[in-house]
Amino acid sequence: MDWMPSPFGDGENDPTEEVEEDPAASEIRQGYTGGDTRFQMLARVTDTRRHVSVTLKADLPQHDDGTMSIESWIPVYAGANWHERETHEMFGISFDGHPDLRNMYLPGDFEGYPLRKDFPLLARLVKPWPGIVDVEPMPASDDDEGDDS
Amino acid sequence: MTMLSERQQMSYIAAQAADARLNVELETEGMTLNIGPQHPATHGTLRIIARLDGEQVVWAEPSAGYMHRGYEKLTEVRTFPQVTALINRIDWLGSFANEVPFILAAEQLMDIEAPPRAQHIRTILFELSRIANVSLFLGDLGVQMGAVTPVFMAFRDREYVLNLIEGATGGRFHPNFDRIGGLKDDLPKGWLDETRQVMKKLRNFCDEIEDLLFGNEIFQSRTRGIGVIPADVARQYGLSGANLRASGVDWDLRRDQSLPLAYDKVDFRVWTHPDGDSWARCWIRLQEVREATKIVDQLIETLPPGPVMTKVPRIIKVPEGEAWVSTENPLGEMGYYVVSKGDLGPFRVKIRSASFNNISITPWVLKGVYVPDIITILASLYFILGDIDR
């Protein structure tokens, strides 16, 4: 990922400065709202000295075989290791340069990427949400279904 | 789950067997010890695979995920109030503190602000859950080291705080009290006086623990100089909360951020410590409990009158947008990135939990320590499984 970070209000673009920042890094991805591609990577970094936090977004294009890859942040933030592993297992984004990309939460051979929108929430498919009956009569829309794509 | 295909079930079993094989191997140069999911020392089901050379750790790796409940997926199919009930259970000891960042993010998206009284009461309950959470830590510290008595005192004094939280919210562990736009209800009568009494008791408790546990030479020799984490490494790994302040970094989100909570109306001290060792982490948490009691005292004095809920529509539809809010939770920094598309529920919620980062440092910090020190370091880093695994 090629990015030139510019802390809020500052003009410094030197990548080596990043080592001093405190990553409150949350790498998440976002669906259709706001991104040009289906998957977008977000990261949030904080600078404890300048009291500045930035959220960075990057659109992830899909390769021909449907996979996506992005450079790993480990050389800069060692703590990104676990975040990248989690993102990889949940969304299927692979990180170049990550030493040990294996599943964090899910068992070894889990098929599929759970947090993608097209991965169904099996509990909802099995049994309808009992909370529907308790909610006040809502105008038309019923949001308690499992697929939001 | 019967919905898993045959193939998925088989692969799950195969993975477990592969992991088990890793444990049984006795390599010539070392022994692989599995400080396994069921263990008295881990606060929940954390598994640490350690390769030992005698009593020294050569390599250690935590294997989290035994408690993964799929929160982020679950939030996608719930409405905003339902999500509030759900996320109480992430950090189950400092319960109210989990709801606050999420509600604040939703309020940011809706562009409303809770009335001042609600903000005040939110802050009071936030600090009370910090006290409840960290006083358990102080007792638990004793048990990890082998002193069985402080934990009973901790539980006894924590009962007072839990009773207060129950009196205000109706739930000891999972209050589910915060609502978008304010709180569910106002405080009951006589609650403020009782809170004053309880805060005094808790200050006594802090003094007792300091005397009993922190003043003990054995405890000091067990924790000083163990698990030193220098400040730059701490920042790189994203440690937060007391762990970061113990390494000397002066960063406290209560002071350094302006959120619609009442922190700017009180005066409190942010404690840091120059060594990054286990002693520093434990000591800072003790001081934080004391500060929290003082904050609560100040907040009680200056509680403004007024309503506790702004006008929000009956069915809450949050407009489209993204918001990030993070607060200084008892465990560290907890943040929520809420993405909404104008529905009744969020489109995606990313939960940035404090213990996730706090534990990611264990492979680095556990190199070359003794087996008893593993327990000390884990105890001082203080994690809750629900926070790591969400």
Place this chain on the structure above:
Amino acid sequence: MMSIALEIPYWGQSLLRVLGGIGAVLLPAGTIVYLFLFKMMSFMQSRLGPMEAGPYGSMQLLAEVGKWLQKEDIIPENADAKIYKLAPVIVLVSTFLLVVVVPFGPDALFTDFSAGVFYALAIGSVSVIGILVAGWSSANKYSLLGGLRAAGQLIAYELPMVLAVVGVVIQAGSMNLQQIVVAQNSGSIFGWDGVGFPFVLTQFVGFLIFMIAVQAELTQVPFDMPIAESELVSGYMTEYSGFRFLIFFIGEFATAGVFAFIASVLFLGGWGIPFSWFGWESLDAVDGWMNIVGPVIMLTKMLVLTGIIMWVRFSYPRFREDQLQKFAWKVLIPLSLANIAVTAILKVAI
């Protein structure tokens, strides 16, 4: 024997001795467990302890024994069954062997052994074998770690114990435990024989070292690395359940009691009260009723000492293994050696 002359045949005496020995081990164990483990610990932690079984929970011990006895006997598959079963027995038997030399009264003893102290210290080391065997044969890595730690710790703390006792032997001039008691009770401090001459006064350092070493030999906190409940889940005892665990449990507290007996004999004056209070001149002049009162006095002294052991157990965190070893080798042993030197010099000089 007693003032009522009874002719008991030899087999009768042996039977009495066996029963007495069993009683002397199990009764203190039970008392210690109830009084200190259940009640004192609970009160220190601001809770009540067992209250249901019997009045104020006094029958709790019987309930616990019954519970353990009726459990299933589980032996891990990979465990070496023969020595796995043998290990708890070794630990308990060493306690029984140890109580044999403790005198309970002028004539109420099991055997009058002239090298009693030597024997006691030697037998005290037998339980180490039991622990090691338990740790190894359980086929469990936690037990192995516990056993290894125990090996290092128990052997390291044998030495201060032995050296601390040497000071007492020098002062008493004999290794016979009965003679040590007599020497204390008929002695006098600078000519005043109001309290006899309990060796704890001059051998204070030796007493402290002995108590610390006893705490370590019993693997009690702060020296309980081999058990280390929050790390090793019971260390070498992890795989034991049911009545095997019961034997370990009894063994732990019985050994505490017996070591306290030995400490009270060596340092506090044993079964005696100062002879000068009754005008006895020597051991033979002691009245027969001391054979009944003696054990009671011993029990009291034992309870005091065990109370201290347990008190420390519930208050302190535990040492790490290397700190433990450092303490033994660098602090306790030099101190006890110095103690012996000073005692010897003073004994010769004064």
